[in-house]
Amino acid sequence: MKPTDTQHPDYFHRVVDCQWACPAHTDVPLYIRMIAQGRFADAYMVNRESNVFPGILGRVCDRPCEPACRRARVDEKPVAICRLKRVAADYRSDIRDRLPKAPATTNGKRVALIGAGCASLTVANDLLPLGFEVTIFERFDRPGGLMRTNIPSFRLPEKVLDEEIGYILDMGAELKAGCEITSMAALLEQGFDAIFVGTGAPRGKELELPGRHDSPRIHIGIDWLESVSFGHTTKIGPRVLIIGVGNTAMDCCRTSLRLGATDVKVMARKPREFFKASAWELDDAEEENVEIVVNHSPVAFVVEDGVLTGMLFDRMEYTVEDGRIVDSRVVEQVTIPCDDVVLAIGQENAFPWIERDLGIEFDEWDMPVVDRTTFMCTRPGIFFGGDAAWGPENIIWAVAHGHEAALSIHRHCLGGDVGDRPPRGVNLQSAKMGLHEWSFSNDFDGSERQLVPHVDLKKRFKKLNIEVELGYSLEEFQVEVERCLNCDLQTVFDAPKCIECDACIDVCPTNCLTITENAEEPALRAKLTVPAENLDQPLFVSEALPQTARVMVKDEDQCVHCGLCAERCPTAAWDMQKSLIKIPHADDLAVDESPIKVAARS
Secondary structure (H helix, E strand, C coil), X not given: CCCXXXXXXXXHHHHCHHHHHCCCCCCXXXXXXXXXXXXXXXXXXXXXXXXXXXXXXXHHXXXXXXXXXXXXXXXXXXXXXXXXXXXXXXXCCCCHHHCCCCCCCCCCCEEEEECCCHHHHHHHHHHHHHXXXXXXXXXXXXXXXXXXXXXXXXXXXHHHHHHHHHHHHCCCCEXXXXXXXXXXXXXXXXXXXXXXXXXXXXXXXXXXXXXXXXXXXXXXXXXXXXXXXXXXXXXXXXXXXXXXXXXXXXXXXXXXHHCXXXXXXXXXXXXXXXXXXXXXXXXXXXXXXXXXXXXXXXXXXXXXXXXXXXXXXEEXXXXXXXXXXXXXXXXXXXXXXXXXXXXXXXXXXXXXXXXXXXXXXXXXXXXXXXXXXXXXXXXXXXXXXXXXXXXXXXXHHHHHHHHHHHHHHHHHHCCCCCCCCCCCEEEEEECECCCCCECCCCCCCCCCCCCCCECCHHHHCCXXXXXXXXXXXXXXXXXXXXXCCCCCEEEEECHHHCCCCCHHHHHCCCCXXXXXXXXXXXXXXXXXXXXXXXXXXXXXXXXXXXXXXXXXXXXXXXXXXXXXXXXXXXXXXXXXXEEEEECCCHHHHCCCCCHXXXXXXX
């Protein structure tokens, strides 16, 4: 194998599995260490630089970082990354004086954002400090998009939502609430320099079965949650069936309990291993005595004299091989009684307001054709992001889209090539403080993952807005932060200093180091001290060592970043160095330290 190019930013980025997996690339280990040091405001600002909504995402993020967490390879349960994000938000001091501010004078460029959801708000967050004039059009009377209308207040309190949205609007965005855009052509006539479409996926999927339109007690999930959010729906029948097992279905079943339902069943067509809902969402629902019924495929709504009385299902059996369903069969038909049915089988995009003669190309699924790098559609100056770009995702993906779209809008408005993206970067800084001392806690802590306290079951249903998760106490988060393995503290190797004494290999607790003759990757992986079987993790391969021309090989999958190799090495060939990954945002496009650039960094 060729020597590993550690100058390439993606090498050390990939080693920090949580940050690599996060769509917004939040520096997770850094903010966790800050929490451990009691630097809550600093931890909040590290979060906000990338994910924009730490308090919101600390409650409702879909947590793509946690399945990637290296701690799960040690004791099966990842660090509670998401809930530690909430710790930073809950325990911080006032950070308003540290937020970006808009300059006194604008750059004269006007940008329209359609929809006041997480993607549009991220675009505003990035462009306002650079002097852009931003107008947000929102069809509801309050901003927030699906964060407000589809996430129940018992999961995301209105106070948290208002506060973090307010940080962005207070920069000077013009919010036109209650103003629905019904014509893209008419909006184009207003002369904006760029338009961003962040309208989400606002249409719930239908289930066209016999009886579907014979009763008003059959609801579309996202529309029903929206009606609950705005106070239009305040009750539901005692027996409720939820059709679908995604995260929206979990919100629907738990909301039903708070509106008076006593018997709530979630009906799933397939076995549990094929559910789309996050595992913790399922756990929360079942804790509240929601029954999840598997292998039931809906056949018809049972409506008698205009009254919904139940649903007819095919009870299924499946043959599963290698994680895939290879055969299915109907065992019997069963009728399950109910008073209401909520359909939560997915969401779709809807663009009836975009005329088809504007140069915006649509594909066979009636979705706009959007470049996955620039987020611009086929008409220059119009950008899409969040669920509006490629269908339903989650908040953290929408934030990532917003950052990339803002970068493109900046390029477009100031006459640059939207495809010209600033390169990523990486900085390394030694964590050494003495002969055997580091600026981080490198002792392995064997504590189990801390459970997040919840409101007592008897109390949580009294009102719709009682937040169920209480967040970590001081004692609990102090234990949880020590479970982090500091994967951003990289083991950096200087081959010319190595004397091949094997001290590092002897002391390594996971046997991730090997000095050996070089070979092609498959052969090299096989002959390491512990064979490197996870092909998703790279090997570090040094240049030829000075004494024998062998190479030092490190399996990044096994390393726990304990620093013992660097402590034991007699020649300082190993060092522990903090990696800072630079993900470019719109403010990185400014060429000089103009007043606008300075304001953006302040």
